[in-house]
Amino acid sequence: MSLTQVRSVPVKTQPIPIAELKVREPKKKELTTVEASMRLDAIASAGFAMSRSKMAEMILGGDVRVNWKEITSTSHTVKPGDLIAIRGKGRVEVGEMMVTKKDRYRVQLTRFI
Secondary structure, three states: OOOOOEEEOOOOOOOOOOHOOOOOOOEEEEEEEOOOOOHHHHHHHHOOOOHHHHHHHHOOOOHHHHHHHOOOOOOOOOOOOOOOEEOEEEEEEEEEEOOOOOOEEEEEEEEEE
């Protein structure tokens, strides 16, 4: 209640009940991809719509996290339920995974924009 200024802008505050707080749903985009393996570089490049070589550079540069842990190995295996985050690009959640007739992986991805 004692907040009266944010930088050079005067502000007024008032308490509101918790029931009135509204949390905005994150924007999502559902994707399905078929990949030869469950390697981090393959799945992340499909989820973020960028080339695998550019994704490999980002992984090696330390910009990629899996389940909030920094991963610097392009061959790291991801599994359903993993959350892939790239600094400045957003997040992708690995969903259901199925093996196709040709022994490839069909993966459901959810991109949080």
